[in-house]
Amino acid sequence: MDLQLKDKVVIVTGGAKGIGAAIVHACAAEGAVPVIVGRDAEAGKKVQSEITSGGSRCGLISVDLSTAEACAQSISQTVKEFGRLDALVNNAGRNDKVGLEEGSPEEYVASLNRNLVHYYSMAHYSLPHLKRARGSIVNVGSKTAVTGQGSTSGYASSKGAIMALTREWAAELLPYGIRVNTVIPAEVMTPLYRSWLDTFPNPEEKLNIILSKIPLEKRMTTAEEIASMVVFLLSAKSSHTTGQHLFVDGGYVHLDRALT
Ligand code: NAP
Numbered sequence: 001m002d003l004q005l006k007d008k009v010v011i012v013t014g015g016a017k018g019i020g021a022a023i024v025h026a027c028a029a030e031g032a033v034p035v036i037v038g039r040d041a042e043a044g045k046k047v048q049s050e051i052t053s054g055g056s057r058c059g060l061i062s063v064d065l066s067t068a069e070a071c072a073q074s075i076s077q078t079v080k081e082f083g084r085l086d087a088l089v090n091n092a093g094r095n096d097k098v099g100l101e102e103g104s105p106e107e108y109v110a111s112l113n114r115n116l117v118h119y120y121s122m123a124h125y126s127l128p129h130l131k132r133a134r135g136s137i138v139n140v141g142s143k144t145a146v147t148g149q150g151s152t153s154g155y156a157s158s159k160g161a162i163m164a165l166t167r168e169w170a171a172e173l174l175p176y177g178i179r180v181n182t183v184i185p186a187e188v189m190t191p192l193y194r195s196w197l198d199t200f201p202n203p204e205e206k207l208n209i210i211l212s213k214i215p216l217e218k219r220m221t222t223a224e225e226i227a228s229m230v231v232f233l234l235s236a237k238s239s240h241t242t243g244q245h246l247f248v249d250g251g252y253v254h255l256d257r258a259l260t
Contacts, residue, residue: 003235006031008133009082010234011074013065013122014092016043018190019140022223023089026231028056033082035059037074037122038092057082065092066113071121075129085129087234090119091140093158094192099151111154116161123169134177138233139166140226141245143186143253163245170243179242181233186249189220213260216250 010027014020015036021043027034028051036044041062051058059081061074079085098111123137130137144152145159166182173180187193187210200206211218229248232238247253 001237003030003231003237005231005235008032008086008135008234009035009059009078009084010087010089011035011037011078011085011122011126012089012091013037013118015089016040016047018192019185019188019223019226020089020091021047022227023091023230024058025051026224026227027234028054028058030231030235031056032086032231032234033057033059035061035078035082037061037063037065037078039064065118065122068117068121071118072125075122075125079129084133085126086133086135088122088126088130088135088137089140089230089234090122090137090162092118093140093142093155095142095144095149095152095155095196097152098154100153102151103153108154112158115155115158119162119165123165130173130178131176136179136234137169137181138230139180139182140230141166141182141184143184143247143249145184147253166245167243174242179233179238181238181241181244181246183226183229183233184245184247184249184253185221185226186247186252187214187220188223188226190223214250214252215255215259218260219250221249 010032012020012023012034015024016038024034044060048058048060063070093115096111098107139162141162142159144156145163166180170180197203226248
């Protein structure tokens with residue numbers, strides 16, 4: 001299937017690691033020009049060189065997305081370097097465990113800045129370019145928005161807001177033909193997930209308990225499986241799909257618990 005993404009310039013926030021890096025690779029495999037926007041410069045350079053050493057183009061902007069200025073600058077730098085912007089993947093985030101009992105109002109606002117506000121800022125500053133390209137936006141959410149997790153108010157509410165913004169932006173951007181969708185992972189082995197798992201006294205035992213509750217094949221979703229859904233949603237092959245929440249999770253969130 002030709003996804004018609006050749007030469008399309010796609011910003012992927014948090015594209016240096018985990019799910020974001022898989023999305024960057026999947027975009028490059030389709031002939032698109034991914035632009036990694038993230039704060040770990042070393043990891044970003046590694047992913048960039050994996051792609052450019054194969055003869056493809058890939059941008060890298062090393063920045064922390066916690067300020068609106070950084071978001072604006074990463075959009076203008078992309079357009080300066082590549083001449084256009086066709087799509088935005090808002091993916092950067094971290095389950096930072098700012099809870100109701102353990103956290104504070106100040107920490108809660110800081111968590112929203114880390115996990116939510118840059119999704120808005122990146123979409124806002126991308127808009128003039130996406131209008132020109134009739135581009136699309138894919139957000140990466142989290143199951144915690146619909147299941148809760150405990151002790152993570154900032155992250156869970158950011159991900160809930162991202163689902164709401166997906167519907168809201170899909171509605172607002174109808175006149176421009178810009179589609180907006182959210183892909184929602186549950187359990188994907190990434191550097192972030194690994195570091196969370198390692199906080200448990202017996203990480204492998206904890207992992208086996210989680211795996212036993214994933215209905216389809218009792219395994220984690222791979223980052224590549226998330227990326228496949230993202231590139232499909234970016235592509236013209238999903239040209240009548242907008243405002244949707246797509247759970248790529250082996251049935252974890254919605255299937256009957258009696259199945260596990
Ligand atoms: P990851 O392995 O930590 O990769 C995320 C990348 O984004 C890292 O390079 C990180 O930099 C960067 N990043 C995070 N916040 C940033 C910011 N404010 N500014 C710039 N860069 C930032 O995480 P992942 O597991 O791939 O997660 C990707 C997305 O999937 C997140 O939105 C996460 O909430 C969501 N998700 C993941 C899972 C899962 O099971 N893995 C489940 C549900 C949802 P640093 O390395 O410096 O932190």
